[in-house]
């Protein structure tokens with residue numbers, strides 16, 4: 499694997515957990531977390547290959563800790579495997595307290611993307627210099 503291409507495509511998104519994205523337990527709604535994870539994974543895959551990428555599968559997602567309202571989250575996408583026409587992106591969500599340095603991992607998951615051509619058919623992933 500081209501580690502430089504992987505390092506360059508690592509993608510980070512920060513969000514404030516405001517009430518519109520929480521459930522009735524006052525924690526981040528799981529569906530919202532998954533949508534954000536798919537988005538950061540998609541951006542990671544696209545920045546890695548600079549090709550049209552579609553999500554073909556999401557592997558196991560582990561919600562290890564609830565994410566309270568009023569915290570900051572950081573989502574990090576990292577390419578973990580490159581196949582022929584597909585690649586996998588590992589996504590982690592970290593919780594950061596707003597008013598202290600406390601930071602802990604809350605969610606992990608993996609998403610698989612396929613590069614497609616203009617006919618929406620799988621095409622080889624580009625290895626960029």
Ligand SMILES: CC(C)(COP(=O)(O)OP(=O)(O)OC[C@H]1O[C@@H](n2cnc3c(N)ncnc32)[C@H](O)[C@@H]1OP(=O)(O)O)[C@@H](O)C(=O)NCCC(=O)NCCS
Pocket residue numbers: 551552553554555580581582583584585610612614618619620
């Ligand atoms: C993605 C898509 C083009 C793949 O077409 P396909 O004919 O199934 O592709 P193939 O069987 O040739 O597989 C292509 C690659 O995907 C991988 N793949 C296919 N299905 C997979 C799955 N469920 N999980 C993991 N990898 C999968 C294959 O292993 C192969 O990888 P490789 O080339 O690196 O070895 C097609 O399934 C599709 O259009 N799906 C809908 C995508 C979509 O709408 N996503 C949501 C919006 S972005």
